[in-house]
Amino acid sequence: MFAAKGGANQQWQLVPAGSVGSGGGSSATRFMGSSTVLIGGSMSDASATAAPFDVRYAYVHSQPAPSSDYYSASKCQDAWKSWWGCWSGSTTAPGTYVTWWDSHAAQATYKGSPRPQKFFWTWCSARPRGSGRLGRRSGGGRGHHPRDCGSQENSAAGLSRCLIAMAHKYAPNTAVGFHLSCWDWQNNTRGCTEDYANLGARNADFPVADVSDRDAGWYAQPAHGGHDNFWTDRKAAASLGFYKTMAESVGKPVVLWQIPVGNMAQNNTLNHYKDDKVDWFFAHMDQVANAHVVGLLFGAGQQEQTSVETDGGNLINKTIAHHNSGGTALK
Template sequence: MTDTTAAAAPFDARYLYLAGGVRPAGTCTSSCSSACGNWWGCWQDPAQAPGQYVLWHLNNTASATWQGASRPQIPVITYYEQLHSSGLGEGAAQLGALNDAAQLGRYLDDWRFLLQTIGSKTAILHVEPDLWGYVRQQNSNPSLVPTKVKSANATDCSTQEDSAAGFARCMIAMARKYAPNVKVGLHASPWTYTSSGDATSLGNFMKALGADQGDFIVTDPSDRDAGYYDSLGQNRWWTDTTAAQYLAWSKTLSETVGKPSIMWQIPLGNMSQNNTTNHWKDNRVDYLFANLPQVASAHIVALLFGAGEGQQTTPETDGGNLIARTKANWQAGGTPLCVAP
């Protein structure tokens, strides 16, 4: 969202995406140039030193206001770099890059640079949407997915096993080491949430991965507006039944892992839209705000709304719905969170 939108309602958190691939080998260590490509560390005036984009986000949220008074927001960062760094395409192909020590070493160096850029500041770090879902598709035991963690980063990962589980655990341990005031959590993909027993099965997988060593887990109910998916011939609408299933699934997942969850990248569409670009219909925003006690009961501690693709409804194109809903919830006193599992 824009700064103007962020100041239009009492939002508690604001997230940004880091994607596009990690820092090119041997370049961009102290300055930015065309050789840095699409690396997030130079998503700013190239005359500035690497990392200023993230520092801007940390400082911008810290200086947020509401109704003319200071009201800092929590900065959230979604780190989505493994896919683009691998260059191999989604799914099983990208997992092969985990077993390439040189490539994985560059990835973990980039993760360390992010953590060192944050330093002692406070932030929430959301680690790798989709990746762990593909690991689960390959093997429900993440210890059997080969990953050259030790040789990729002997400094930080030498005590971890050479597997996807060792990789995830090392990322969490690095966060504790280099950015002690962050909260960090892995992404739990809800691709089969309507299947019987999926929440428990996924929860056990996430624990084996090391998610219980983090502070939370993250789920995403959809990456596009339902109206947009209609235009592609796909039915992605929430019904009362599937919405209740998602909350029940979230609750069991949290209780299995032993951590609360964050619902992320929630589509912003609403039924007043006309199903055109940036104005697609969806019902998730209105459903969630109308059922906040059930959301809290499911151990969901944050709702992060955002368009997952450039054609989707945004906080600036939704007719003011998210702002109005957020203000109304705040004026009503909010909804108490349930005790985390």
């Protein structure tokens, strides 16, 4: 599940199929307050202010809180630090890790002037085996009520629908969406659209997909499988076609995150692996918009990969040039 924090004014609509490919699109089409494709990623503070980035993101992955006491406490305890809500330490209130970063991004600057950024949170909660029924046990504790999920069926669909409803109820300035975990989409796109419809994706604000968790140059090495994850125009067209199909099937735009940061000037050593996706996306922004993609979020999926800080300034330079060109209108 993926949530975008810190933005409201969400008005997005699909352009009729006949006009998408011919430069269709409305100046009124907006997502999270923007009429252009959002550009951002996972990066340091110094990198975040070096270009006119729209978004920063972070990956939150931990076991869920074992007790509602965690949510209702005024301060965290040292023993709770393995739960994401207390990553900020025992001197802060539960959830400060998220609220602090939201506020920090909102105070971002570019060239000495305010340029507030949104914060996207990718949340993955690993629930232990035997922990109980899905839908009914989502309630209780700070910020939500046991009845929030009481009317939902006891299934993955019930849980997902409840989470969407709770996000909209308790955080009305937050957009929330599902991760597109259709690993067999090349052979079963129809099944994917049906699954996400059943999960309630039409009630969410967007689906989100990660392009790759590693740079292509890392995957190409024999020690890492020797896979060819570089993009050709054909591979890119297939992926964008899938994103477009999913967007149109649920009537919501798509956000892409964890896009590898590597570029072909790297030398395939630690933190300097080759990839071609940054350059491909910025060279084909019309195709990105036509696929109803509203955000491109770049970042390494693992500590050995190329990052915004080690890519030789490529992403920062591409972002500046794209911004100076006026950006890419949403469709």
